[in-house]
Amino acid sequence: MTAMTDQQKAGFRLSQLIYDTRYRSMTIQAVALILFMLGIAWLLSNAAQNLAALGKPLSFGFLFEPSGYDINQQLIEYDSQSSHGRAAIVGLLNTMLVALMGCITATVIGVVIGVLRLSHNWIVARLMTVYIEGFRNVPVLLWIVLFMAVFIESLPQPRDFRGDDATASMVLSDSVAFTNRGFYIPRPEWHSGSMVVVIVFLLSLAGIWFFGRWARKRQDATGEILPTFWIKLAIFVIPSVLAFFVMGQPITLEYPALKGFNFTGGIYMRNSLIALWLALSLYTAAFIAEAVRSGIQSVSHGQTEAAFALGVRPGRTMQLVILPQALRVIIPPLISQYLNLTKNSSLAIAVGYMDVTGTLGGITLNQTGREMESLLLLMACYLTISLSVSAVMNWYNNAIKLKER
Amino acid sequence: MKKSALIGALTLTGLAAGMASAGTVDDVKAKGFLQCGVTTGLVGFAAPDANGNWEGFDVGFCRAVAAAVLGDPQAVKFTPTTGKTRFTALASGEIDLLARNTTWTFSRDVDLKFTFVGVNYYDGQGFMVPKELGVSSAKELDGATVCIQTGTTTELNLADYFRANNMNYEPVPIETNAEAQQQYLAGACDVYTTDASGLAATRATFENPSAHILLPEIISKEPLGPLVRHGDDQWADIARWTLNALITAEELGVTKANLEEMAKGTNNPEINRLLGTEGDLGGMLGLGKDWAKNAIAAGGNYGEIFNSNIGEATTIALARGLNAQWKDGGLIYSPPFR
Numbered sequence: 014m015t016a017m018t019d020q021q022k023a024g025f026r027l028s029q030l031i032y033d034t035r036y037r038s039m040t041i042q043a044v045a046l047i048l049f050m051l052g053i054a055w056l057l058s059n060a061a062q063n064l065a066a067l068g069k070p071l072s073f074g075f076l077f078e079p080s081g082y083d084i085n086q087q088l089i090e091y092d093s094q095s096s097h098g099r100a101a102i103v104g105l106l107n108t109m110l111v112a113l114m115g116c117i118t119a120t121v122i123g124v125v126i127g128v129l130r131l132s133h134n135w136i137v138a139r140l141m142t143v144y145i146e147g148f149r150n151v152p153v154l155l156w157i158v159l160f161m162a163v164f165i166e167s168l169p170q171p172r173d174f175r176g177d178d179a180t181a182s183m184v185l186s187d188s189v190a191f192t193n194r195g196f197y198i199p200r201p202e203w204h205s206g207s208m209v210v211v212i213v214f215l216l217s218l219a220g221i222w223f224f225g226r227w228a229r230k231r232q233d234a235t236g237e238i239l240p241t242f243w244i245k246l247a248i249f250v251i252p253s254v255l256a257f258f259v260m261g262q263p264i265t266l267e268y269p270a271l272k273g274f275n276f277t278g279g280i281y282m283r284n285s286l287i288a289l290w291l292a293l294s295l296y297t298a299a300f301i302a303e304a305v306r307s308g309i310q311s312v313s314h315g316q317t318e319a320a321f322a323l324g325v326r327p328g329r330t331m332q333l334v335i336l337p338q339a340l341r342v343i344i345p346p347l348i349s350q351y352l353n354l355t356k357n358s359s360l361a362i363a364v365g366y367m368d369v370t371g372t373l374g375g376i377t378l379n380q381t382g383r384e385m386e387s388l389l390l391l392m393a394c395y396l397t398i399s400l401s402v403s404a405v406m407n408w409y410n411n412a413i414k415l416k417e418r
Numbered sequence: 419m420k421k422s423a424l425i426g427a428l429t430l431t432g433l434a435a436g437m438a439s440a441g442t443v444d445d446v447k448a449k450g451f452l453q454c455g456v457t458t459g460l461v462g463f464a465a466p467d468a469n470g471n472w473e474g475f476d477v478g479f480c481r482a483v484a485a486a487v488l489g490d491p492q493a494v495k496f497t498p499t500t501g502k503t504r505f506t507a508l509a510s511g512e513i514d515l516l517a518r519n520t521t522w523t524f525s526r527d528v529d530l531k532f533t534f535v536g537v538n539y540y541d542g543q544g545f546m547v548p549k550e551l552g553v554s555s556a557k558e559l560d561g562a563t564v565c566i567q568t569g570t571t572t573e574l575n576l577a578d579y580f581r582a583n584n585m586n587y588e589p590v591p592i593e594t595n596a597e598a599q600q601q602y603l604a605g606a607c608d609v610y611t612t613d614a615s616g617l618a619a620t621r622a623t624f625e626n627p628s629a630h631i632l633l634p635e636i637i638s639k640e641p642l643g644p645l646v647r648h649g650d651d652q653w654a655d656i657a658r659w660t661l662n663a664l665i666t667a668e669e670l671g672v673t674k675a676n677l678e679e680m681a682k683g684t685n686n687p688e689i690n691r692l693l694g695t696e697g698d699l700g701g702m703l704g705l706g707k708d709w710a711k712n713a714i715a716a717g718g719n720y721g722e723i724f725n726s727n728i729g730e731a732t733t734i735a736l737a738r739g740l741n742a743q744w745k746d747g748g749l750i751y752s753p754p755f756r
Binding site: 057067068069081082083084085092093094162165166171172173190193194272273275277285286362363365367371375379380381384403412 | 447491500501505506509525529530531539550551556558561562563568573574576577578580587588589591592593600601604605607608683
């Protein structure tokens with residue numbers, strides 16, 4: 014007995030850190046943390062030492078030097094005298110362009126395919142299964158290269174459009190040209206007075222939103238359902254078209270025309286962009302389709318039956334009962350798919366699309382020999398894009414998730 | 419997190435190992451073969467034949483170095499590299515020597531920390547177009563779509579040339595020569611530009627080479643040569659003097675055929691020094707006396723390697739031109755063996 018009181022009086026002893034279960038787990042964690050941080054510190058100092066030994070200390074000055082190379086697709090002004098930093102931004106914008114286009118298309122296709130896969134029509138459901146399994150189980154790089162090869166080999170060259178014995182011709186009354194260098198489509202030209210049309214169009218969008226709110230309130234109050242789709246469509250089209258003619262057709266189209274080696278005029282969508290965009294969209298759509306299917310199947314069948322019993326039609330059941338509940342399951346995997354698509358876009362160099370990996374992580378890295386700096390910046394770029402996508406989608410997820418009261 | 423840190427550690431230690439080994443020649447002798455970086459496939463310069471054996475002008479140099487160091491021209495492992503990956507491969511120690519028609523420039527020598535051991539081919543950037551395009555000069559290429567290999571000096575020369583001549587173009591960046599060839603033949607680009615020797619080599623593999631022409635303009639100086647890492651002077655010396663030995667052998671008339679006879683001793687002291695029957699130049703390099711003899715035995719002298727791979731008798735049919743011996747009006751010139 015006395016021995017025990019003695020021990021308590023002795024208070025905390027170092028050996029307790031190992032033998033006393035109250036402290037042991039903390040000791041282990043502290044040791045692990047210290048070792049981990051030592052490891053990181055060793056890596057950093059090793060990298061710094063090696064760079065110093067190579068005579069290449071970390072420096073980002075090269076970003077302000079003239080790049081000396083040209084980039085084909087540029088969303089902001091750029092030429093070979095611009096800086097490496099600007100080249101990186103051009104690449105970054107190209108990455109974001111293809112990622113944005115890809116995410117939108119993949120979502121649309123994915124939702125359609127996912128719903129159709131649950132169709133009661135045997136052929137439709139099986140076809141969708143074949144699509145999903147086909148795209149999901151082949152690496153996306155192969156799809157990208159395949160699409161590019163198909164474009165290059167099967168579409169005509171611009172010079173096939175020339176002369177009297179041209180073997181290829183433009184489609185849609187000579188306004189669109191499909192060539193193996195890309196697609197040329199008409200570009201709108203804005204003349205004086207076009208602002209009025211644009212403002213009317215924006216106002217009609219606002220009108221659609223207000224009408225939607227009013228119609229919903231009216232429905233809540235009276236229970237009557239208006240044919241909102243047709244009315245919204247009318248608001249969308251009629252005022253803008255009227256304004257267009259009243260202002261004397263201020264918006265015209267500039268058509269692409271064959272001049273010299275290539276088509277000029279119009280909007281030029283390079284086949285590298287289209288191949289990358291299509292391949293990423295179709296590939297990611299297969300995954301999104303599975304997320305949509307799992308979301309829909311997670312809603313108990315009793316919900317559908319209950320809705321039917323109340324006399325709700327199948328389309329409205331899907332829209333009002335199933336999808337709102339399914340979205341809670343669909344959104345989290347959807348976020349991952351968006352992130353995957355964005356990161357997969359770094360395969361762009363396979364088809365010569367100049368994304369940020371192609372400019373900053375490719376030509377700039379190679380011409381300046383600043384591997385460490387370029388790769389660090391590149392990682393920071395993707396991290397920023399991914400975290401932004403994640404933040405937006407998490408906000409949306411919070412907005413639609415089950416509100417427990 | 420911990421896993422990625424581990425991978426990072428492995429990469430960095432790999433880098434450190436590459437850096438730390440001062441004696442590349444000892445490493446090569448220890449592992450018993452030379453790791454040589456070449457192109458991913460450019461017929462005439464470096465490409466595997468039907469049996470998978472690498473052959474070509476650059477390959478010939480790799481084999482000569484292997485023969486000089488190890489006595490066996492077959493003791494080479496080839497690493498195919500693209501324009502983008504070649505420098506990283508050399509800097510990281512993955513390869514011992516890069517012989518991949520690489521242009522000797524100031525920034526590569528000084529800023530990228532490599533040592534060029536000499537020039538084995540004096541080249542310049544040219545343009546190839548299909549004949550039916552009706553173009554006869556590069557000045558007529560305004561608005562053309564141009565295929566370029568990304569990560570090369572050609573990319574920069576092209577930008578400079580079109581800018582200086584106030585013309586526009588649409589660059590199509592491509593990773594390897596094979597992809598460029600595919601796009602060019604399908605008409606996805608009007609013009610293919612790279613070193614003139616590369617264009618000739620590529621054209622030789624076409625189904626119908628006569629349907630394509632090389633434009634007369636040569637828009638740059640491209641001295642191509644083998645290179646090694648900075649900081650290992652002994653290894654750089656071995657590579658440099660192997661190249662010089664091949665060049666000197668041609669100058670002195672030492673060929674694969676008369677090599678054995680010459681090695682017995684001649685009246686010309688320089689041949690004797692070169693082939694090791696007089697003095698010990700090999701010993702000074704840390705190699706055997708017969709190092710140069712082995713190097714020449716691998717594929718012949720410079721001229722023989724040139725003629726059998728890319729010379730006028732081959733499908734690539736490149737004339738010696740600037741790459742003739744200095745005595746014949748070319749630029750190929752080796753310092754004396756003394």
